[in-house]
């Protein structure tokens with residue numbers, strides 16, 4: 120092993136890797152050396168040393184609730200402005216799809232999961248159809264950027280290819296890959312190996328978007344194409360209103376650098392990120408970092424002091440991203456305890472029954488305090504947030520499908536359709552090509568429309 124690498128391993132408490140390395144073939148040794156050279160071992164050791172103090176709560180006295188704009192304010196004007204920006208080609212769409220979906224327990228990227236109530240379209244197809252419909256409305260091919268990770272990239276690209284990009288133009292869809300971080304042993308901080316010559320590396324969090332945008336040159340490309348606003352969402356939310364023109368319009372008219380949609384928390388311990396304001400800047404505290412005293416604190420009117428949750432739907436100005444991307448390496452890493460199967464010192468497989476490792480992730484929302492001008496726009500959970508996280512129970516395929524049918528019932532009712540009485544929620548699917556919202560549905564349906572279930576509306 121090269122002397123300098125050996126020295127660095129010894130001085131960062133990774134010495135046991137050396138004896139493991141000595142058991143490998145020359146080819147494997149060279150592979151391991153390459154991977155270790157690419158890791159900032161000193162930085163990793165520092166993260167591990169500070170594992171119990173990685174989050175600092177802002178001074179509680181300074182924490183204030185955030186102001187929230189109701190989307191109905193200047194609705195028509197905002198919509199006009201948003202549509203005009205889309206038509207001028209100023210908006211790009213970015214979906215993060217690099218996560219490993221470990222809670223869902225899938226070996227395929229989460230985006231391939233069948234999610235619509237009747238036709239069982241995948242998340243990738245559903246989102247692509249929304250982008251396609253919006254592109255037709257804007258009369259231009261809105262760029263659709265998809266962030267993958269080494270864990271999801273090949274399968275994601277193959278899935279899009281096998282389905283002919285769901286009708287989108289191939290050039291319109293831009294895949295780019297985020298970075299990774301090694302996982303380390305929970306107690307010793309030693310780097311874990313998944314194969315004799317392969318470090319266990321996992322995606323570096325959705326905050327990895329920033330370094331990846333910069334490193335791949337995509338940010339420069341966006342700027343040169345005249346894209347000014349980037350709509351950001353997560354692959355696992357089938358209800359997201361992609362590049363909602365009203366949201367874009369409000370963002371533009373407020374000259375905001377970063378805007379987010381927000382939903383009301385349904386309890387103090389709701390498992391959502393919490394928006395707060397500190398010294399006039401906006402930031403998010405994870406639910407697990409919010410002290411109970413603060414989570415349960417009430418305002419005079421009895422409502423929660425911190426009641427604004429994060430459904431991970433954002434709009435970034437490209438100039439703002441450019442500003443923060445140059446400093447993206449300064450974003451903190453968050454540590455999470457995870458179960459990581461790996462090889463022990465004798466290269467035997469260990470499948471842990473409880474958490475045995477730390478994984479390190481950056482979060483996109485850690486850039487929020489950098490924004491001088493920011494805007495939060497209210498939306499409703501049942502209209503825009505039904506994440507797919509678990510195989511069963513909360514946030515599962517079942518709840519995500521149910522949420523879609525429930526929303527479509529609301530749209531039908533707003534369109535004046537009488538819904539027959541039901542005991543279990545009927546299956547309803549309204550394809551994006553048929554209608555993207557209640558208003559559009561109302562325009563499309565004949566006045567004598569009779570709903571019969573299961574109901575599939577598609578063009």
Ligand code: UTP
Nearest residue numbers: 215216217218219220221222322324325353354
């Ligand atoms: P989550 O962490 O909630 O889900 O990511 P996950 O990673 O898909 O699944 P688990 O945690 O392993 O069960 C929320 C969103 O952020 C993306 C995911 O793809 C998902 O859309 N993400 C997460 C990334 O793109 N990269 C990451 O490194 C982490």
